[in-house]
Amino acid sequence: MKSTAHLFTEQARAALADDSLQAALRRAKSGFIDKRAAAIAAFPDFDGLRERGRRIKDHTLAHLDHYLERFADAVEACGGHVHWARDADEARRAVLDICQRAQARSVIKGKTMVGEEIGINGALEQAGLEVVETDLGEYIIQLAKEPPSHIIAPAVHKTRAQICQLFAEHHGSTAALREAPELVAEARAILREKFLAADVGITGGNFLVAETGTVVLVTNEGNGDLSLTLPRVHIVLAGIEKLVPTLDDAATMVRLLARSATGQEISTYTTFVTGPRRANEPEGPDEYHVVLLDNGRARMLADEFREMLRCIRCGACLNHCPVYSAIGGHAYGWVYPGPMGSVLTPQFIGLDGTKDLPNACTLNGRCQDVCPVKIPLPGLLRRLRDLQFERRIIRGPQRWALRLWGWVARRPRLYHRLTALAARFAPRGAARRLPLDPGWTRSRDFPLPKGRTFQSAWQERQRQENGHG
């Protein structure tokens, strides 16, 4: 996917002015937040569970080479194949090779963010394959030819009216406003045919279990199960950070994921996939492949952004981010939006062209509070700002204003003289316009000084008291 993160400011402004998007975001926000809060209140020690989750991921990341090898051996032992992809291009080629060897014509997909990261749909379509998304949200945005705007609710930006319109255009059904169950039934009828006809099913993987070679897949629609049991070939796309050591660990992570993402105790379908169909099994694919993607993750493992690799893609940080709630996911301009995306996108596509992402954050800290694996997201975003400043990606007025402020603030006598002058000569009340103001007074008055600074008034009080004393 081509990034438009460099257009963040314009995209955010357009998003704020888009009434349908705002209506959709408002509805989604309270739903996610309230459901998660209720699920966590009902759990005896959620913070303890978060701590366990954090430790499992930290331990795995510290020994990732070992667990990756164990996982790969276990997958091969049960008849599957593991493909290592250093970057998006290698991952796309691995998938294409598998499809071509299987002489596939049609591919169905469960939801996979790694699939978005490597742009797999475009690559498959270019090679002449039909690709159909089977997660309802993904299906909707595939019809709309849009990328997902949320990592677990890809069509969260769409209103019901817009979906009715899309279905009418593509299915030939009525454009009248219809209820959700009717729309779901219509999509299901169409997707059922696609499931039955597909040669290859591609899914993501929420957790990869090293001890057994199992891929854990979490969905609420059952489309993942159909995608991996009906076609002849099943391909899993996953980042190398998805490893956990044992099935017990996977169970801990599933409990964290469902509550954090949708406020469920457990997702409707939680599937454990271990290899292709065995001789005595009635269903399942003949071929089973796992494509493991690096794409910058190994580098993160070695640097100060390692903690970001704990991310389990639950979306809680998006749902609780006031900036995401205001502008939605598309404004961020690449695959991963919100706080987690603002850390990840610069890792995957570079600091240039993603300048706004770490800065479009108030450092309010709510994302870190809700993160199921305690990723210090504000700290990592702040650290990216350090790198931007170091590498002079932050330039011009912003940089020299900061340096000038610092230069004066490091000289207390000068500083207090200047501020005392400013306080004395400023008009009273609040300003509707300010000179050199980059944006405050467009929508806000600026409360002005009151004649004296605290420091000068305090010193005078001290002098008077000493004089009287």
Next chain:
Amino acid sequence: MSVNTGGPRVGLFVTCLVDLLRPNVGFAAVKLLEDAGCRVEVPGGLTCCGQPAYNSGDLTDARALAKQTIQALESCDYVVLPSGSCAGMLRLYPELFAAEPAWQSRAQQLAERSYELTSFLVDVLHWDAVEAEFPASATYHDACSGLRQLGVKRQPRQLLDKVSGLELREMRDTEVCCGFGGTFCVKYPDISTRMVDDKIANIAETGAQAVLAGELGCLLNIAGRLRRQGSPVRAYHVAEVLAGMTDDGIGGEEA
């Protein structure tokens, strides 16, 4: 001046925003600390805690300002700030000096003695003998750094509970950011405005006559937007209400 001679020596760091834009908050803090039995000192070597530099990636200036602040406050028993984010910044100083162990230990000693004002009064001094009157309804905005970094939530409410005439009405989403975010509000004014509008809608929903907070940055943002909209809701720093030193609110004409 206070007659107390035996109380702790408290270095008051009013913060750069209070110093320039709302000195009344500084004097309110002085009154509260003296009422609670402290000897208040205001070192002249203080300017800004370095938070804008730190949050913008300018670590050179952040370190220089941290050193200046450490030196200015080294002789005090405690350091108190009428701001959660600036108190939070002092608590973070040790992280700035990973490569300078001597400074790191001085930073650590300062961090351990530094408190946000309401938290210092309640948690350290166990003092809540507020004598003030504020005959109005008010709602309290939980500023982010104080709330999440320092756990300031119950303390201002415990103190406000003692103010006679004050009716506290909690607003929806009181823990959600107001859209100030330091330089965020001038870098992304459109997003910031939308966030402060959400905050103001929640304030309006309570019908409160005033909005209070322990963070002048947030209050400038909220008051600036309220004034622009012509709202009658007034904004005060919580210290001003607790000290009984309220005027016509932040951004008002009264000196």
